[in-house]
Amino acid sequence: MLAEINEFTETERSPSFSERVVNRVSRQLGRGSNRRSFLTKSAVVGSALAVNPLQFLFRPGTAYAALGCGPAADCGSGWTVFCCSVNHGKNECPPGSIPAGWWKTDNSSFCHGRARYIVDCNATCGGCGCGSSGICSPGCYNCGCRCNTGSCDQRRHCCNEFRYGQCHQELACVGPVVCRVSTCTAPWQWDAACTTTSATANATALHAAPCLEAKPIPKEEPEMWVIEKELPPGTPQAPNTVVIGLPANRKSAVVRLMLYNEKVKGASLWGAHVFHQGVQGLWGGGKVWELWLPTKYVVQSTIHPQAHQIVLVNRGPAGLPATVTVSGT
Amino acid sequence: MRLSAQGVAVAVRAGWEGRVMRREATEESDGAQTYAVVHLSTFPLPEQRGDFGAGVTELMRSPDALVILFEYGPESLHAPLFATQGIPRLRADMFSSARLQRPLPGQVGCQLFFTENNRPFCLYVVAGSRAYLPRIITEVNLVLEGLEILL
Numbered sequence: 001m002l003a004e005i006n007e008f009t010e011t012e013r014s015p016s017f018s019e020r021v022v023n024r025v026s027r028q029l030g031r032g033s034n035r036r037s038f039l040t041k042s043a044v045v046g047s048a049l050a051v052n053p054l055q056f057l058f059r060p061g062t063a064y065a066a067l068g069c070g071p072a073a074d075c076g077s078g079w080t081v082f083c084c085s086v087n088h089g090k091n092e093c094p095p096g097s098i099p100a101g102w103w104k105t106d107n108s109s110f111c112h113g114r115a116r117y118i119v120d121c122n123a124t125c126g127g128c129g130c131g132s133s134g135i136c137s138p139g140c141y142n143c144g145c146r147c148n149t150g151s152c153d154q155r156r157h158c159c160n161e162f163r164y165g166q167c168h169q170e171l172a173c174v175g176p177v178v179c180r181v182s183t184c185t186a187p188w189q190w191d192a193a194c195t196t197t198s199a200t201a202n203a204t205a206l207h208a209a210p211c212l213e214a215k216p217i218p219k220e221e222p223e224m225w226v227i228e229k230e231l232p233p234g235t236p237q238a239p240n241t242v243v244i245g246l247p248a249n250r251k252s253a254v255v256r257l258m259l260y261n262e263k264v265k266g267a268s269l270w271g272a273h274v275f276h277q278g279v280q281g282l283w284g285g286g287k288v289w290e291l292w293l294p295t296k297y298v299v300q301s302t303i304h305p306q307a308h309q310i311v312l313v314n315r316g317p318a319g320l321p322a323t324v325t326v327s328g329t
Numbered sequence: 330m331r332l333s334a335q336g337v338a339v340a341v342r343a344g345w346e347g348r349v350m351r352r353e354a355t356e357e358s359d360g361a362q363t364y365a366v367v368h369l370s371t372f373p374l375p376e377q378r379g380d381f382g383a384g385v386t387e388l389m390r391s392p393d394a395l396v397i398l399f400e401y402g403p404e405s406l407h408a409p410l411f412a413t414q415g416i417p418r419l420r421a422d423m424f425s426s427a428r429l430q431r432p433l434p435g436q437v438g439c440q441l442f443f444t445e446n447n448r449p450f451c452l453y454v455v456a457g458s459r460a461y462l463p464r465i466i467t468e469v470n471l472v473l474e475g476l477e478i479l480l
Contacts, residue, residue, distance in 0.1 A: 078431040115359060132413035132441045161427045165401065165442060165451050169408035186359040197401045198361035200352060201379030
């Protein structure tokens with residue numbers, strides 16, 4: 001049986017820091033009444049997250065609390081329930097199921113800007129065969145399709161006969177997906193039966209469940225620094241640039257971006273053909289690091305330890321400015 | 330038109346659209362490896378696509394089809410899951426409304442694992458509706474007929 005998986009790689013930030021950051025941003029959002037601030041407020045109020053977006057942005061350790069169950073949480077959505085919702089709160093494959101495959105979402109707020117991994121726990125089959133389909137027939141496994149109840153995570157349990165296929169390839173057949181484990185640790189690092197072949201499904205980035213919330217662990221509050229800048233809109237031909245110098249001797253740094261205009265969601269505006277997902281994190285060489293703006297409207301990424309400054313380039317069309325927040329210890 | 334990249338070549342039929350891609354492995358990917366992913370469809374593919382169709386199948390209409398080829402790493406060679414040799418062909422009895430990554434109303438799907446030229450793959454096909462399945466299967470089998478997986 002798998003060990004219980006710790007959802008987070010870091011402990012929750014202490015309330016005093018979070019309150020300080022949120023208050024600071026709140027003050028910023030509340031200043032003046034120009035078009036920019038109006039757009040900012042509109043984006044915040046109208047956020048598709050349907051949660052407190054500031055809390056979501058700046059308190060990654062409590063992102064689950066802010067989200068509840070996230071989007072597509074009803075049974076009709078077609079997605080599978082999280083294991084902690086059906087397995088006595090445990091974020092692990094329940095008895096009678098095994099990890100059968102996984103996918104990741106990039107730049108996850110649940111994982112402090114790193115990849116979040118979703119592992120499918122599929123039912124085990126008896127001695128049934130299944131040809132090359134990878135999934136055995138009903139009657140070969142010990143669970144039945146149902147909708148979960150008891151929390152907002154009302155997704156499906158033991159319904160979807162699908163196999164991502166990176167785990168337990170020694171088994172030609174498994175049953176349907178019983179539930180999903182969410183983790184910030186790469187699956188092959190906690191289960192040797194999983195391979196490193198990567199699958200991505202960023203559309204599931206905000207799927208959540210209340211039982212995934214990490215328990216706060218008290219720790220000494222680190223000294224924080226925060227830099228905020230606005231990044232004006234640009235075009236592919238005439239990009240706008242903002243340079244942000246980074247504190248020397250910092251221990252860590254994270255950059256977060258919030259686009260004002262939600263219409264960019266799902267659009268291909270930032271050279272996605274070259275950079276695939278648009279959300280690329282930091283890349284480049286030497287002392288200058290460049291972050292291409294993403295197609296999502298909220299992203300975050302860690303900053304390379306050796307970077308002295310970051311250069312942010314907005315190649316989006318007019319009307320798509322962004323707020324950049326760089327913070328760290 | 331013929332698409333060819335990542336050691337995969339496929340003829341894109343009239344009325345179809347296709348991409349052959351390999352995602353960039355990022356600094357934050359913890360050592361994850363990426364391989365070829367092919368998306369073929371009878372409808373416009375969005376640029377933001379999950380490898381197995383997340384964010385894509387929601388856009389399908391009843392007559393539409395989505396074909397996905399997803400490659401696994403060489404460590405998967407000879408695993409029982411990939412024991413079937415050769416590019417498979419589809420039959421109607423392989424499809425079910427439950428055989429989907431994300432079951433959506435009306436849609437039916439089919440998933441097959443196989444190895445071709447020492448490269449392990451999953452073929453995943455989504456049909457917008459069972460009513461159009463015979464035509465979709467005929468077309469997808471023609472697509473598979475023109476698929477080449479190179480060494």
